[in-house]
Each structure stands twice: as C-alpha cells, then as structure tokens.
Amino acid sequence: MNIHELLKQMTLTEKVGQLAQLSPFFLLQELEKEAAGPIRELDLNEQKIFSIGSILGIGSAEDMIKVQTRYLEKSRLRIPLLFMGDIIHGYKTIFPVPLGLAASFNPECARETARVSAREASVAGLHMTFSPMADLVRDPRWGRVVESFGESKHLLGAFAAAMVEGYQTPQPEGYRLSACVKHFAAYGAAEAGMDYNTVDISRLSLHNHYLAGYREAIRAGAKGVMTAFNVFEGLPCTINDYLLKDVLRDNLGFTGVTISDYASLFETISHGVALDLKDAARRGLSAGLDIEMASVAYLTHLEKLVAAGEVSEALLDDAVLRILRLKAELGLFDNPFRGADLARQAKLMLHPDHLASAETVAKECLVLLENNGVLPLVNTTTLALIGPFATAKRTSGPWSWHGYRDENTSLAEALARAGCHLLLAKSGEGPEAYDEADYRQIRDAEVVILYLGEAATRSGEARSLTDIGLPHEQLALYGKIRELGKKTVVLLQNGRPLLLAPLAQADAILETWFLGSRAAEAIAATLLGENNPSGKLPMTFPRNMGQIPIYHDRLRTGRPLKNEDRPGEFEAKYLDSRNSPLYPFAHGKSYSRFESHDLSLSKHRLTSGELLEMTINITNHGPRSGMATVLVYLSDPQAKISRPVQELIKFKKVHLEAGETQAVSFTITLADLTYHLGDGTLSYDPGKFTIRLGLSPTDLKEAEFTLL
Numbered sequence: 001m002n003i004h005e006l007l008k009q010m011t012l013t014e015k016v017g018q019l020a021q022l023s024p025f026f027l028l029q030e031l032e033k034e035a036a037g038p039i040r041e042l043d044l045n046e047q048k049i050f051s052i053g054s055i056l057g058i059g060s061a062e063d064m065i066k067v068q069t070r071y072l073e074k075s076r077l078r079i080p081l082l083f084m085g086d087i088i089h090g091y092k093t094i095f096p097v098p099l100g101l102a103a104s105f106n107p108e109c110a111r112e113t114a115r116v117s118a119r120e121a122s123v124a125g126l127h128m129t130f131s132p133m134a135d136l137v138r139d140p141r142w143g144r145v146v147e148s149f150g151e152s153k154h155l156l157g158a159f160a161a162a163m164v165e166g167y168q169t170p171q172p173e174g175y176r177l178s179a180c181v182k183h184f185a186a187y188g189a190a191e192a193g194m195d196y197n198t199v200d201i202s203r204l205s206l207h208n209h210y211l212a213g214y215r216e217a218i219r220a221g222a223k224g225v226m227t228a229f230n231v232f233e234g235l236p237c238t239i240n241d242y243l244l245k246d247v248l249r250d251n252l253g254f255t256g257v258t259i260s261d262y263a264s265l266f267e268t269i270s271h272g273v274a275l276d277l278k279d280a281a282r283r284g285l286s287a288g289l290d291i292e293m294a295s296v297a298y299l300t301h302l303e304k305l306v307a308a309g310e311v312s313e314a315l316l317d318d319a320v321l322r323i324l325r326l327k328a329e330l331g332l333f334d335n336p337f338r339g340a341d342l343a344r345q346a347k348l349m350l351h352p353d354h355l356a357s358a359e360t361v362a363k364e365c366l367v368l369l370e371n372n373g374v375l376p377l378v379n380t381t382t383l384a385l386i387g388p389f390a391t392a393k394r395t396s397g398p399w400s401w402h403g404y405r406d407e408n409t410s411l412a413e414a415l416a417r418a419g420c421h422l423l424l425a426k427s428g429e430g431p432e433a434y435d436e437a438d439y440r441q442i443r444d445a446e447v448v449i450l451y452l453g454e455a456a457t458r459s460g461e462a463r464s465l466t467d468i469g470l471p472h473e474q475l476a477l478y479g480k481i482r483e484l485g486k487k488t489v490v491l492l493q494n495g496r497p498l499l500l501a502p503l504a505q506a507d508a509i510l511e512t513w514f515l516g517s518r519a520a521e522a523i524a525a526t527l528l529g530e531n532n533p534s535g536k537l538p539m540t541f542p543r544n545m546g547q548i549p550i551y552h553d554r555l556r557t558g559r560p561l562k563n564e565d566r567p568g569e570f571e572a573k574y575l576d577s578r579n580s581p582l583y584p585f586a587h588g589k590s591y592s593r594f595e596s597h598d599l600s601l602s603k604h605r606l607t608s609g610e611l612l613e614m615t616i617n618i619t620n621h622g623p624r625s626g627m628a629t630v631l632v633y634l635s636d637p638q639a640k641i642s643r644p645v646q647e648l649i650k651f652k653k654v655h656l657e658a659g660e661t662q663a664v665s666f667t668i669t670l671a672d673l674t675y676h677l678g679d680g681t682l683s684y685d686p687g688k689f690t691i692r693l694g695l696s697p698t699d700l701k702e703a704e705f706t707l708l
C-alpha cells in the first residue's frame, strides 16, 4: 500500500478520523437508535464514527471481525481499523504482575510473558497492546507500582526492552503484537503517591532516571508511545511540546505513533491549561499527539481548525502518515482481519503450554523475605491455612483484563493436591472469622500458614493509599496465632511494598505478589520445596510511612550518616527511625546457602575506549540446587553532579547445583559509567570508581578502578 498516494485521496474528514480512537461500542450500536448517551452527548454522527482510525479494546476474534466488517462496509477508502488493548501481563493466561516479573531479576520472564500474550491476543484480533508500562516508581503509596518494573532504572530498562521484544518478535505462526510503551512521561513520580497528581521533577531527574524505561523500550523497537495523565513543568504531557518533540522525537529518536491516555487530551481542560475542546485539539496536534483516545476534541474540532488555517494540514498529514504506516507494517491493508482466527482462538487460550510457562515464570518471581528454617515444609505433617486468600481463586491481580479467574486453583486446593494434610483451610480477614472449632484445628496444626496482603481492588490505577500497612484485622489474626505459640508462615499477596515490621516474629515470610493463573501451584511448589525461591525485591520495603520515598540509588548528602547505630547530631537522619529500610531493594533469600567470593578485575586503570572485565565466583553450598542473582553496583564518588551512593548497573541470574561453583563475569564499558545531564546529553567523569558485586545488597565485595 502506498500510504502517500492513499493520503492524497483522503478528505479532511477522513484524515481527522484516523486520529480518533473509540471503544467498539460506537460501531456495534445501532446508531439510529441512539437517542441519548455518549454518541449524542459527544455530537458524533455516523460519518465521524465510521471515519475513526482505531478501536480501544476488543474481547474476541468474533467481535473484531464483526466491527471490522461493519466498519469497512461504510469506509469509502476501506482503511482498516487498528485494534488496541491493555494486555499488561497476559491475555487469557495470566502471568505475574509486572512488579512480580521484575522480582525474578530475569528479563526472560518478561519476554516469555509477552510472547505468550502475543499468541493469545493476536488470534483474538488485537494488533497493539498498551504495554510495557515503563514508569520508574519510588513511592509505594501509588497504586500503579504493581504495573511497573520498580525503582531501578537498569532493571526497569532491561525488563521493558525484553517485553517489547517478546511482543514484537514474529513467531513462526505469525503471532505478534505491537508494543505501545507508557506513560510518557514520569507518571510514576506523582506527588504523595496520589494517582493523577502533579509531577514536579527536574529535567535532570527526568533524563537521568524517569526516561530510562521508555528509552530502552523505544530502543527495542516499540511502535507506540502513550502520553501520561500528569503534567511536566506545568504542561500536561499530552500537549507538552518539550516532551513530545524535543525529548521523544529529537532526543530519543522515536518515529512511531503517539497516543493519548484515556481522555487525557480532554483532561487538559481540567488541568486548567486548554481553554476548551477546540483549544485542546489545537494544542494536541501542535505538540505532536497523533491519536486521541476516548475523547473527541480531534473528531469535533480539528477539521474546522485546519480549514481555518489555525492548524497546519502538514501537521495533520504527518500524524495520519504515522498511523497509516503502522497499519501497513501490520499488514492490515492486505488483510484487515489479520490475526483474528476463530480456530486458533479456540485452541490457544489457556493452552497447557501457556499455563506451564506461566507457572515456570511465577516460580521465579516469589521472594523469600524471612525464613528461620521452617520452609520448605518437607516433613510437616499437619497444616492450617487461614487468612483472606486461603481459598481464593482470584490470584491474577489488576489488569488481568480478559484473564480467566475461575479456572485458577486456590492455594488450599493446590496444597491438598500435593498431598498436604490440611486440618483447616478457611478464608477469613480477622480473628472473628474463625470459631472455636477452627482454633482447635489451628492449635493442632504443626504449622499455620497465613495468606495475607491486599485484594486486587486495592492495587492498580486509582488505588493510591496513605497507609501501606496490612489491614488491622489481618494483623490481629497474625497476633492471635502468635499468641497461640504456633509456627507461622506468612504469605503475602500484594501489588506494592507493604509495611511488614509487625510481622517480625513470623518464622517465614514469602512475597507472592499477584502471580497469575498458576499462582497457587507456584506457591505450593515453593512451600513444599519443589521450587527454590530466587526472587529479589524490585522496590525497597520501608520500615514506616515516614521514610517514603526511599530507594536504593539515592544521592549522597553533604552530611551523610556515618553510623546508623550511633548517628551524629548533624547528620542526615531521623530522630524517630533508622535510615535503612526494613527490606532493601534486591533483598531475597533462598533455601540454599550461596556465597560470592574471589572478585577479580582485568585491570584497575582503563581509558574511555577500553573494557573492564570483572569475575566473581558463586558457590552453592546447598542443600539444594537453585538460582542466584549476582548484583553489580557502581559508585562514582566525584562527578560534575552528585551521583548515587551506589546504583545497580548490572545483574545476572545463574543456576547452580548444590556444591557447584561458577565464575560469573561482567564487562564494564564506558556506557556503564555515563549518566544524563538535564539537557539530555550523556556525560561521564574520569577518576576513581568503586564497584561492588554480590548476591545480596548487604553482602557485597568491593573493588576500585580508575578511568583515565
């Protein structure tokens, strides 16, 4: 398809229509019957509706075929619709939430999640997913940390890139999904962790931290970028020229399609910037917004603005061409129904291979926070399983949009299937949920498993909290079980860091996030020792609310705390809390005892063009095989600007048999020593660097080198 020739044939109405994205509702309704409702309120008519360029959300191949067919019957130039949707961590087969995927410290888990998602969503007729969410996050009060890959720009970048590749790499059967990375930009920096709230960060922080995930997703080939709800420098991202032109197009070199978030162009009015819908339309196109999702500023006003010369038609043509180019790349002009396949849809959804993959991935995402040896439950005879999620099947978490929920197994069922003797398996929020007969069973059980945390409705979009502590009822239940003197294993289902200090007496704490369709199987396998937990925290877990935001790569201060046990009077500290978090970023235990030793560097002085090879030995002292992640932290003690005390720059996960020792190597290049300045340029500083490697953030081997 020659999209330039096609553009020449398009009327102004048809060009403007390509920039609009609506829900399929508008095309499935009998429009003439629409006496009131959104079509009337939005002043839409049939000509406008059947000129739109893309659809937000479709739930099956049948619906996609119906909508596309109906649309093409009325489309003069038969320009096919593009179907987009939120496939965030799986389509029907649900994988762990992104924060849980990041906890695997294995980007292959993200790639596999995206690969399977592409198989299931593409045969249902979807062409583009609004994923990966690449917002860097440091504030667990924000509900959407569940959708992110955490606080480390390096971990986040690796996972965002892997997800894009997983979606977009064509599979033998032709399955693929275009990736639209979001939310551009710095949505995760919402003040006080309140969703949709003001973001007020410097250009230095933007370029040096918050852009990292989008940058890597774009490098990996993401075809779309979605603008964020928030402002940057006082201007809504959706109409922000600096972000959409200077940063996205010029600095990051993005050439694909930009799309607003849900009605975020319309919301530039509520931000107090756009005067009205007409002004919003003018500002959006001028700033470089291609597609308007779920509002009608473009559909209602752009044609008149262009006709009146208030907006250049050349700008409109550029946007239309980017959209047509995406449709051509997807092969939609050759086959408007690309992907949608009823037979494959029937075969692929929840395919056993997909479920097996989801279980394998889930097993890498669990994080063992504490364990005094009570886990694994290898010789335990009797168990009691209580807490709000003991018999729950809804383990898929937020944004498991089309995921099947009732097919999920509950932990109670999975443990019973594994042959465990459950004296009691009963869901309940607090102590009163259990009667005297229950407590007799609990007293008789050798180990009590409390499955606590947050419901999926407490995590995700518009789910911010001022208190990330466990609900009082759950703490009361935990306290009651402790009073009984029982061995307690706490399981956590949650989409954000929680305040876990009250659980200090637990014999074990296992972080399970929202692990998806095979959550129960993965948790049971871990409790029983078939799976050796290997996850690490992708976000810092604070001691208390007052420490937030707290993250691993904080900058130095002029008065650093020298000794946390004996703080100096005039040092950076609190009077009422230690500085250190309860669990640091990258904390995570194993059932095996791993040791890192014998760090060696190929050289200690290097020029900017040379490479530095580092090797460290990892030994698994057993008792069982398992995976361990080697962490590499860099410290740049003197630079143009203050640099983090230390920041994760590399990581590598390895599998070792019990008794095995492996040499794990890394190559440091100049790129690893650079950082961004506020103007978006890269910088580095000759001089001394400290490098620290190890398996735990609190047990690192250190070495120095000098960049000449």
Ligand code: GLC
Pocket: 086, 130, 182, 261, 262, 461
């Ligand atoms: C939502 C979210 C965004 C999602 C979009 C479409 O409000 O902010 O992440 O992709 O709308 O559902």
